[in-house]
Amino acid sequence: MKLKIAVLAGDGIGPEITQQSIKILKAIGDRFDHEFEFEDAIVGAAAIDLLDNPLPEATLDLCKKSDAVLFGAIGHPKYDNNPDAKVRPEQGLLKLRKELGLYANIRPVTTYPKLIDQSPLRPERIQGADLTIFRELTGGIYFGEKSQSEDGQSATDVCTYSVVEIERMAHLAFKAAQQRRKKLTLVDKANVLETSRLWRKTVKKIAEEYQDVELDFLFVDNAAMQMILNPKQFDVILTENMFGDIISDEASVIGGSIGLLASASVGGNNAMFEPIHGSYPQATGKGIANPVASILSAAMLLDHFGLIEEGDVIRKAVATSIKLNVCTEDINKDNPYSTEKVGDFLEGLISESENNINDENLNFGQMTII
Numbered sequence: 001m002k003l004k005i006a007v008l009a010g011d012g013i014g015p016e017i018t019q020q021s022i023k024i025l026k027a028i029g030d031r032f033d034h035e036f037e038f039e040d041a042i043v044g045a046a047a048i049d050l051l052d053n054p055l056p057e058a059t060l061d062l063c064k065k066s067d068a069v070l071f072g073a074i075g076h077p078k079y080d081n082n083p084d085a086k087v088r089p090e091q092g093l094l095k096l097r098k099e100l101g102l103y104a105n106i107r108p109v110t111t112y113p114k115l116i117d118q119s120p121l122r123p124e125r126i127q128g129a130d131l132t133i134f135r136e137l138t139g140g141i142y143f144g145e146k147s148q149s150e151d152g153q154s155a156t157d158v159c160t161y162s163v164v165e166i167e168r169m170a171h172l173a174f175k176a177a178q179q180r181r182k183k184l185t186l187v188d189k190a191n192v193l194e195t196s197r198l199w200r201k202t203v204k205k206i207a208e209e210y211q212d213v214e215l216d217f218l219f220v221d222n223a224a225m226q227m228i229l230n231p232k233q234f235d236v237i238l239t240e241n242m243f244g245d246i247i248s249d250e251a252s253v254i255g256g257s258i259g260l261l262a263s264a265s266v267g268g269n270n271a272m273f274e275p276i277h278g279s280y281p282q283a284t285g286k287g288i289a290n291p292v293a294s295i296l297s298a299a300m301l302l303d304h305f306g307l308i309e310e311g312d313v314i315r316k317a318v319a320t321s322i323k324l325n326v327c328t329e330d331i332n333k334d335n336p337y338s339t340e341k342v343g344d345f346l347e348g349l350i351s352e353s354e355n356n357i358n359d360e361n362l363n364f365g366q367m368t369i370i
């Protein structure tokens with residue numbers, strides 16, 4: 001297969017982790033005889049520095065004419081620490097998602113046997129946890145009207161959802177649940193928010209088309225607690241933009257590190273693949289960032305184009321590297337490997353014959369079905 005991939009490495013650790021994913025995709029291309037063409041473009045703080053625009057036209061154009069976007073991370077402390085900054089790196093990412101029509105963000109969470117015992121959570125609670133968060137990505141409070149009063153004494157963020165926005169997300173999440181353990185949990189705040197009541201009403205109606213899927217509801221505050229107390233109760237979680245952002249960072253504790261959590265953003269004519277974590281500025285250039293979230297996002301990219309076996313090869317290699325402790329310091333404190341060394345190890349496994357990849361502890365297969 002021939003694929004044109006736009007690479008938006010971004011800020012902080014973005015470039016160093018994305019470099020590892022490209023290495024892995026090249027190894028997959030060589031092994032399975034695919035032609036992956038990569039083209040770089042700037043985004044985020046790096047783009048503001050150069051052009052005073054977090055999403056330059058040329059970057060957006062490249063993304064639109066590519067088959068997929070591999071996104072690193074954006075964000076810089078000089079904006080995080082300056083609430084008055086008018087142009088911000090995050091605006092680039094939000095605009096990109098909106099312009100590409102990527103309304104669904106899929107964030108799978110799984111556990112690895114080796115990491116269970118070192119988790120701050122009780123092993124018996126997380127062993128075997130396997131859930132996927134379907135986060136709405138182009139609506140809600142993120143995209144509503146924003147304002148500050150002239151005297152600076154008040155500010156507003158409007159949260160709006162339409163039935164159409166909810167329906168299209170719900171269909172994707174129900175379809176995913178049908179292919180998994182047939183359970184869907186809608187996470188909302190319907191006891192307080194009008195938008196959440198619309199979500200509940202709309203999702204209940206859509207559920208009639210998916211009688212084989214068990215539907216339940218949780219308020220987001222309770223869901224945040226349940227995520228830690230009993231994550232095994234979840235199969236597919238469907239939720240709006242901001243709740244999905246928050247509970248997915250929380251869910252990363254189950255897997256062992258946010259440096260392991262990948263995502264696919266889909267719904268438009270093309271698709272984007274991005275780790276759920278940010279630019280981790282403290283780690284920039286130190287070679288300590290975990291590249292696996294980015295590498296597993298690359299695996300989701302392959303799934304997206306039907307290259308399931310190729311995606312599985314990456315996932316198996318990752319499972320093997322974790323089993324053998326070839327990991328960065330977030331999950332291997334005693335004898336950490338660098339970002340690059342982890343990438344090299346995975347590249348080596350992928351380039352070797354299939355038989356050499358040990359998958360005995362692998363507890364998941366294809367991560368996305370879109």
Ligand SMILES: NC(=O)c1ccc[n+]([C@@H]2O[C@H](COP(=O)([O-])OP(=O)(O)OC[C@H]3O[C@@H](n4cnc5c(N)ncnc54)[C@H](O)[C@@H]3O)[C@@H](O)[C@H]2O)c1
Nearest residue numbers: 073074075076080258259276277278279280281289290330
């Ligand atoms: N998609 C994105 O580009 C994205 C996502 C989240 C945050 N951000 C931006 O990133 C900047 C920093 O935000 P933050 O500190 O809240 O979140 P962050 O995700 O960058 O880092 C939070 C913590 O998670 C851990 N971590 C993150 N990535 C890791 C990795 N690959 N390997 C190991 N550990 C990792 C580190 O302990 C870090 O201190 C901000 O500017 C924020 O806006 C961007």
Ligand SMILES: CC(C)[C@H](C(=O)O)[C@@H](O)C(=O)O
Nearest residue numbers: 075090093094245276277278
């Ligand atoms: C950087 C920020 C805009 C982004 C979000 O909130 O969507 C990030 O936290 C994420 O999870 O991808």
Ligand SMILES: [Mg+2]
Nearest residue numbers: 245246249276
């Ligand atoms: Mg986030």
